[in-house]
Amino acid sequence: MKEVRVRFAPSPTGPLHIGGVRTALYNYLFAKQHGGKMLLRIEDTDSARFVTGAEEYIIEALKWLGITIDEGVGTGGPHAPYRQSERKMIYKKFVDQLLAKGLAYIAFDTPEQLEEKRQLVANFQYDASTRMQMKNSLTLSEIELNDLLEKELPFVVRIKIEPAQDIVVHDLIRGEVKVNSSVIDDKVLWKSSDGLPTYHLANIVDDHLMQISHVIRGEEWLPSAPLHVLLYRYLGWEDSMPQFAHLPLLLKPEGNGKLSKRDGDKLGFPVFPLEWLDPKTCEKSSGYREEGYFPEAVVNFLALLGWNPGTEQEILSMEELIQFFCLEKVSKSGAKFDYEKGKWFNHKYLQEKSNEELAQLYSLVLKEKGIATSEATLITIVSLIKERSNFIADFWEQSAFFFQAPSAYDEKAVQKRWKSETPALMNELITVLESIANFSSSNLEETVKAWIAEKEHNMGAVMNAFRLSIVGELKGPHMFDIISIIGKEQTISRLKTAIKMIAV
Ligand code: GLU
Numbered sequence: 001m002k003e004v005r006v007r008f009a010p011s012p013t014g015p016l017h018i019g020g021v022r023t024a025l026y027n028y029l030f031a032k033q034h035g036g037k038m039l040l041r042i043e044d045t046d047s048a049r050f051v052t053g054a055e056e057y058i059i060e061a062l063k064w065l066g067i068t069i070d071e072g073v074g075t076g077g078p079h080a081p082y083r084q085s086e087r088k089m090i091y092k093k094f095v096d097q098l099l100a101k102g103l104a105y106i107a108f109d110t111p112e113q114l115e116e117k118r119q120l121v122a123n124f125q126y127d128a129s130t131r132m133q134m135k136n137s138l139t140l141s142e143i144e145l146n147d148l149l150e151k152e153l154p155f156v157v158r159i160k161i162e163p164a165q166d167i168v169v170h171d172l173i174r175g176e177v178k179v180n181s182s183v184i185d186d187k188v189l190w191k192s193s194d195g196l197p198t199y200h201l202a203n204i205v206d207d208h209l210m211q212i213s214h215v216i217r218g219e220e221w222l223p224s225a226p227l228h229v230l231l232y233r234y235l236g237w238e239d240s241m242p243q244f245a246h247l248p249l250l251l252k253p254e255g256n257g258k259l260s261k262r263d264g265d266k267l268g269f270p271v272f273p274l275e276w277l278d279p280k281t282c283e284k285s286s287g288y289r290e291e292g293y294f295p296e297a298v299v300n301f302l303a304l305l306g307w308n309p310g311t312e313q314e315i316l317s318m319e320e321l322i323q324f325f326c327l328e329k330v331s332k333s334g335a336k337f338d339y340e341k342g343k344w345f346n347h348k349y350l351q352e353k354s355n356e357e358l359a360q361l362y363s364l365v366l367k368e369k370g371i372a373t374s375e376a377t378l379i380t381i382v383s384l385i386k387e388r389s390n391f392i393a394d395f396w397e398q399s400a401f402f403f404q405a406p407s408a409y410d411e412k413a414v415q416k417r418w419k420s421e422t423p424a425l426m427n428e429l430i431t432v433l434e435s436i437a438n439f440s441s442s443n444l445e446e447t448v449k450a451w452i453a454e455k456e457h458n459m460g461a462v463m464n465a466f467r468l469s470i471v472g473e474l475k476g477p478h479m480f481d482i483i484s485i486i487g488k489e490q491t492i493s494r495l496k497t498a499i500k501m502i503a504v
Contacts, residue, residue: 004036005213007072008062009203011043012054015276015285016061018337019218019250019259022302026247027216028067029303029325036213040072041206042083045196052279055083061273065295066318071210079210084202091197094205094235095157095190103234104189107136108148108155125185128163154193158186159200159231167226172214172245173330179226187227200224204231207242215242216327219334222246245327248306251334259337261285269339273298292391293342297349301342306335315348347390358382361392369396371403377485384477398476402485405494406472409502413474417464423499425462426469428455430495433488441484448480469498 008024010016016024031038040062042055059074071077081087098104107126109117113135118124131138136158137145148155165181189201197205207215225244232241250259253267264271264286274287288298300316309316309324316324350358359378366373373381385398409418432451436444452459467479470491476482483491 002213003211004031004034005039005211006031006036006216007039007041007207007210007212009041009043009206009217010058011046011049011199012051012058013046013049014051014054014278015272015274015287016054016058017261018271018273018288018302021061021065021273021298022250022305023216023218023247024062024067025065025299025302026307026325026327026330029321030214030216030327031070032322033325037070038068039077039079039210039212040069040074040082041210042073043199043202044083044085045199045202047085047194047196057274057276064289065273065299067299084206085196087202087206088195090209091190091202091205092195094201095197098159098189098234099157101234102160104157104159105131105137105186106145106149106155107134107158107188108140108153109135126158127161127182127185131158131160131186152192154191156188156192157190159189159227159234161186161227161230167229169222169225169229169244171222171225172243172327173248174222174246174332177222177225181226181230184227184230200227200231204228204235204237208232208235208237208240211240212242214245214327216245216247219246219249245330248331249334250305251336253337253339255336258334263337267339269342292393293346294349294353297342297346300349301345305337306331315345343390350386350389350391353386355379355383355386358386358392358395362395365392365396366403373403380481380485384481401471401476402482405490405497406470408472409468409498410473413464413468414502417461417468417474418502419461422461422465422502425457426465426495426499429462429466430492433483433492433495436488439484439488441478441480444484445480465498466495468502469495 006027008027010020028038030036040059042058044050044055055073062069069075071079072082095104099106114126117130117134121130124130126134133139140148161181161184163182167179167181167184169177169179171177187200188198190197196202206212225246229241232238251257252259252263259271261271270286270288270291272285272287273289275290276285276287277283278285289295296317299318299321300314303316303321303325304314307325307330310329313320356379359375359382362382363373363375363378366378381399381402382395385395388398389395429448429451432448436447449459451457452462463479464474467474467476470479470482470486486494
């Protein structure tokens with residue numbers, strides 16, 4: 001196989017959608033597996049759709065996810081520039097080549113004339129069946145043509161598609177895709193108005209010049225592939241044509257239809273890797289990073305949307321993904337976007353993190369709340385609550401009672417667990433706790449349980465009321481771990497408050 005060189009070629013028309021991120025990831029995995037190169041090319045020839053900040057966003061998102069770029073915008077490389085708007089001069093000569101060979105032609109039809117035609121002819125398509133009725137270099141005399149060119153009337157260059165021919169696209173995922181050329185219109189390849197090529201021409205020229213070996217992209221580009229195959233043929237580059245692989249769509253969580261930003265808004269999950277502030281509308285869209293996802297979890301989650309290693313293993317590091325990834329095993333059908341599964345991945349990755357790292361991350365949250373605590377204590381707290389958390393942001397909910405006494409008591413729990421004899425029981429417990437010098441969790445447990453046994457108290461009655469007094473509700477880690485951390489004074493004070501506050 002020739003050197004693997006793949007590219008991620010987004011258009012900077014907005015924030016990178018999560019589907020685009022998966023495309024970038026699959027390109028990256030494939031490149032790394034084959035010891036090849038991953039390129040980032042910015043396809044910005046459509047100035048009307050350009051959005052400020054989109055390019056920076058794309059670069060930042062890839063960096064966050066650990067998808068490193070070997071060549072491209074932001075990195076540089078032997079084929080620089082990698083931003084198509086800066087490659088204007090490169091494309092023109094190929095346009096001229098196609099014109100000289102009669103494989104493309106110049107067309108002067110104005111948008112109004114084209115619209116008029118569309119109104120007149122049902123399903124109008126600019127192609128072999130209609131091009132001779134239009135205003136182009138095939139219908140104008142040489143004198144007329146030169147006259148218009150001299151007057152600098154705006155024109156476009158269109159590809160001239162031979163009708164009724166089978167075009168075959170060999171796709172590594174879908175196999176042979178056969179399309180009849182009659183369904184393809186004479187697409188615009190270049191515009192005199194800005195001297196820029198359209199997506200199709202720029203894409204092919206650059207893939208060729210940058211020696212791209214595999215084009216791995218979303219399914220939405222499959223309809224363009226036959227035209228691209230033709231362009232390779234017209235430009236005489238058939239022998240170096242890259243191999244195609246069109247990835248399945250990401251589908252809505254409920255199944256049918258393409259995953260959209262609206263699904264995310266409706267169901268409350270991000271569809272973008274990073275938060276995005278729309279420069280025009282000032283509308284903010286949430287991102288996986290800001291929602292507290294770990295980049296490794298997002299990568300793992302996305303990698304399995306449309307591909308699996310063929311084993312039960314679901315937790316896969318970037319290294320393992322690189323090792324196991326297989327383009328031929330990518331599914332043909334769409335992958336349902338299961339957001340809950342995304343949370344599950346984050347939960348799993350959170351468990352894998354060291355308590356030291358988690359404590360460090362949590363300390364930032366606490367600092368904002370103005371809560372100071374020792375590192376050692378925080379490490380212990382985090383070790384007790386991480387199993388119940390998907391995100392660092394869940395830590396507060398799971399551990400607030402370590403830092404502050406309850407301000408209210410869960411009503412249902414009170415009704416069920418706080419009986420007329422409870423205050424006396426809790427007062428007795430206070431006496432027991434007061435006598436304990438060694439406030440370690442194990443010693444506390446041993447002593448309190450010995451007292452319960454000796455007095456033949458009901459274990460549930462004591463422990464539930466105890467928890468209610470300390471936590472405010474019936475949740476949280478092991479009781480003796482909690483009180484060992486908050487200490488004797490705080491434990492007794494909370495018990496006294498509960499006795500006073502909870503009316504029977
Ligand atoms: N510029 C196209 C996009 O925005 C690239 C498609 C391709 O990879 O060929 O996705």
